[in-house]
Amino acid sequence: MSMVPSSIGPYRIIEGLGSGANGEVYLAEDTRLGRKVAVKTLSALDSKELTEAKRWVLREARAAARLNHPNIASVYDVLESPEGAHIVMEYVCGETLAQRLRDGPLPPAQVLEIAVQLADALAEAHSLLKPGNVIITPKGSVKVLDFGLAQVRAVEPGSTPVRSSRDFTLDGRQIGTPPYMPPEHLMGDPVDVRGDIYSLGVMLFELLTGHRPFQGPDAMALTMAILTQPTPRAGSGNAAVPPALDAIVFRAMSRLPQDRYASAAEMADDLRRATAGPAPSPVVSGRDAVLHAPTVSRDGRRPLPVGRRRRVFSIAGLIVLVGLGVYSAVARGRPPASSASATGPPVVAVLPLATVAGDTQGESLATGIADSLISSLTRVRGLTVISRQATLTYRDRKQDPAAIARELGVTVMVDGALQRSGDRVRVTLSILRPGSKIVSWSNSYDGSLTDLLKLQTEVGEAVVDAFSLALTSEDHQRLQQPPTRNIDALADYSQARTFLDRPDVKDNLDHSIALFLDAVAKDPRFVAAHAGLGAAYWRRYLATHDIVWSDKARDAISEALRLDPSNAAARSSFAVILSDTGRKTEAIEELRKAIAAQPSADEAHQMLGRLLFEAGDQEEGLAELRKAISLRPQYWSHHHNLGMALYKAGRFQEALLPFRRATELQPDQAWSYQMLGTTYHALGQPEQAVSNYLRAIQLGHSKAYSNLGTLYFEQSRFGEAAHAFEEALKIDPRSPVAHRNLGDVYAHLGQQVKARKYYEMAAQLTSDQLKINPRDARTLAMLAVYEAKIGNRRAAGQHISEALAVSPTSGEVLYRKAIVVALAGDGDAAVAALEAALERGYSASFASKDEDLALIRSRPEYRRI
Known part of the structure; x- marks a missing residue:
């Protein structure tokens, strides 16, 4: 650091804080306001560069001074002097992330807290982040320095710059620190907010693992690594990283900008969801180590991507009219009686109404009108109406109508737009049948913000009338009753x-x-x-x-x-x-009452079917699942859930048909391909199983790696099995099943110490899951198996007994008991439990290949059953 000046303008220099390739950073006192500030001086350039630098830095600093965000260090002042350009900033007391990294990676929970704050800051303005530019205050708050400024970057220990490349240039060359620069920047292509997201992803990777995702001895080698090497997973370098956080960081570091988050706000939303905790683990069928049988959410949808944050306007309170009355006659716009008719049951989705970009109040109005339409249509017998929550993901209209209809399993869609000018509102609606691409009805309605209730009624009655359904007097009475008069x-x-x-x-x-x-x-x-x-x-x-x-x-x-x-x-x-x-x-009982009140409620039929099946009433449960299909036959999830029930009942041949139908209806979802593979596996048809497992993996379903590994294990292809299991563990480092699988491979190869390590980790992770739901029979049974494998017979016996107390007739739980007692050396009990499991539908094909039953394999009773 050069000689420290006594003052710069009205700022008395206290001490030097650091230096970089292009300037100095000082702690100073603002003599006018009596507060401490940080003064950054850009001076270590030749005269020509310095002149250009002054103009650029002052312009950027003035822009940064307009920012006001709790996670961004404020810019107070900019000065020019013969010695250089100076930026006066908020002095933040704390430790940089680069300094924190000296002690190794940070705990994932702390990284999540930091990540949310950084994403919020990026949502406010541009910055190419790196650990040396982020300070953690003693209270744990994050402050980003040099926000919007890619100049005077102090060299921090643990954040060493690439020596052959300067961080700061002005003539079209790179501005930033190469390890954190997005690939498009290195290629000289335009950079937008997705470049900032890449920088954040790289930094989070470093915080989680203690090292950068790409390495190189010099700038060229590092650049080539960033541009050519596969993007690594943070979870591969740190098994403690939760899968949700691992996926967020991986997406943020995608090589192609279009594969990253579209905005920092979207990334922040996903980070907050990850902070809330993981979703329940999917069901595992087949061999307890591997055969994952994922279930579909209660409404059958995949998790919805979180949209951008919306402001809430009080005007929305005037129009989200759940259950608002709809009258039977319409004054205008009545469609022909046959315009909305269709063969088969009408299954309707009301899409979020389109609005003019940036009209937040208009968006609120549109959301309310669409919500009210759904409520009105739901009250009409003879229609199956998709819930509002199920359609929210289509707000941005990134898919064509046919694709949306296929995902939702609908035959009719209500689409439209809302335009607002002052206090006037125009709503344009249309009814279309996606398969034929025919708009069967369309109309526009005008009103004012002071007359929203009348407009709402007019729109609602027209859409109900468009379906040409015969309404009973009871229907009319229900529709005309407002939810409240207050x-x-x-x-x-x-x-x-x-x-x-x-x-x-x-x-x-x-x-x-x-x-x-x-x-x-x-x-x-x-x-x-x-x-x-x-x-x-x-x-x-x-x-x-x-x-x-x-x-x-x-x-x-x-x-x-x-x-x-x-x-x-x-x-x-x-x-x-x-x-x-x-x-x-x-x-x-509640579901039976719900169906009595609304017989077309397909999701209620599906849930009732699953509960009846789990309660042991398999035939009535299957009947309800088939009823859900009859009400919404184009919905892949209903077919998938029927297949799941048949699979759990051991009716593998019957399960093939609904799983195949689910893949036909929704060919880009992996769950049904995985279960199709699992079912073929249970039937002893390995070629078909492998084909479907590979298809599921291609579509992004990581659990299929475990299923594939099990098949290889059964075929004594241990090297291929280990590779598949390791891939599964890379994708989900906290998967107990993946750890147990690798333990089995190493045990078979005679590496008992290594095997025990994986079994112990499987037991620990499963115990963590039980903290969320201590009465989950399947999880208790799996824990018992892992404990049996490490020789903890007492705990294994206790947990398998608890599992059977919760689910005494489950074929899967009974099979786990057979393994637990076999590993404990009780052959008679193992044979009895195995026989009971097979009677309740467990796959004989899986059991016949399970090495954990080696104790009883030579017994006559085993061969008989």
Whole structure:
């Protein structure tokens, strides 16, 4: 560092803080305001470069000074002097991430906290991040330095720059630090916000692993590595990295900009979802080590991508009219009677209405009108209507109508747009049949913001009428009953629903609960508000696992049902709460009542079928699953769930047909290909199994690696099995199954110490899962197997007994018992448990190849069964 000046303008220099290739950084006192500041001086350039640098730095600094964000160090002042250009910034006390990295990688939970703050900062403005430019304050807050400024980069230990490349250039050459620069920047292509996301991904990788994703002895070697080498996974370098965080970092570091997050806000949303915790693990079928049989979510959808954050306007409270009355006659725009008719059951999706980009108030209005349309159509018998939540992912219209219809399994879609000019609103709607690409009906409606209720009614009645259904007097009566006559309660309710749609955003759930409580206080007979309050309480329970919130949720929805016993949606929600808290019998009764009130509720039929099947009433359960298919025959998820039930019943040949149908309806989803492979595997048809496993892997389903590895293991192809299991472990480092699989390979190869290490890790990870749901029979049984493999017979016996107490007739759990007692040396008990498992549908093909049953393989009883 050069000689420290005594002052720069009104700033008294206290001491030097650091230096870089292009300048100095000082701690100073603002003599006018009496506060400490950081002064950065750009001076170590030749005169020509310095002149250019001054212009560029001052321009960028003035832009940065306009920023105001808690995670961005503020720019207070810019100065020019004969010695150089100076930037006066907020002095942040703390430690840089580069300094933190000297001690190795950071805990994943801490990295998540840091990542959310950095993504929020990037959502505010541009910055190419690196660890030396991020400070952690003593209170744990993140501050980004040099935001929007790619100049005077102080050299921090642990963040060594590539020696043959300067960080700062002005004539079109690179500006930034090569290890953190996106590939498109290195290629000289334009860089947008996705370049910032790449930099953040690289930095998070380094925080999680302690090293950068790409290495090279000089700038050229590093550049070639970034441009040509496969993007590594953070989880491969640190097994403690949660799969969700691993996936986020991997996506952020994608080589192609279009494969990264489109915005920092979108990445921040995913990070917050990861902070909330992982989703429940998928079901595993077949050999306990590997054969994953993923289940489909309650509404059959894949997880929805989180959209950008939306502001909430009070005007939305005027139009999210759940259950608002719709009248039977329309004044204009009536379609021909046959215009919306179709062969087969009409399955309807109302898509989010398009709006002018940037019109946030218009977006709120559009969301409310679409929501109300769904509510109105749901009240009409003879229609199967897709839930509002299921359609939210199509807000940006990145797929064509045929693709959307295929994913949702619908035959008819209501689409449209909303335009707003001042207090005037125009809604344009159309009904189309995606398969034929024919618009069967279209119309426009005009109104004012002061007359939204009338406009809402007009739009709703026209769409209902467009389906040319014969409405009964009971239908008319239901449709004409508004949810509440208290406009203030309605406004509170509507805003509460808006907050509830985004529980991942900090404080939204608290706001939602408070507004629902306000709504029911203003109108105690407001059914939808009581039901919404129950939904918000249930979300709180899922986040905290505090039983107090599940009790509150049950009480709120019970009140909604007391006020309106025929409310099918509330009954279905109540059934979910009862089922997830272990009250399966009561859940079944609620679903029966929901179906009686709304016979076309396909998702209620599906859930009822699954619960009946799990309760041991397999035939009625299968009948309900088939009823769901009859109501929504083009929906792949219904076919998949029927296949799952048949598979669990050991009816493998029958399960093939629904799994095949699911792949035909949705050829780009991997779950059904995996289960098709698993079913062929159970039938002893390895070639077909491998073909479908590889297809699932190609589509991105990592669990299929484990299934493939098991098949190779059974064929004594141990090298290929180990490779497949290692790939599965790379993708999901916290998978107990993947650890157990590798333990089996090493045990077979005689490497007992290494095998035990993997078995112990499998047991630890499974114990962690039981902290979330201690009565999960399958997880208890799997833990018992892992404990048996490390010789902990007492714990294994206890856990298999607990599993059987929860699920005494499960073929899978009984099979785990056979393994546990066989490994303990009790051949008689193993034979008895195996026979019971096979009687309840467990695959004889899997059992015949399982090395864990070697103790009884030579016994006559084994050969007989």
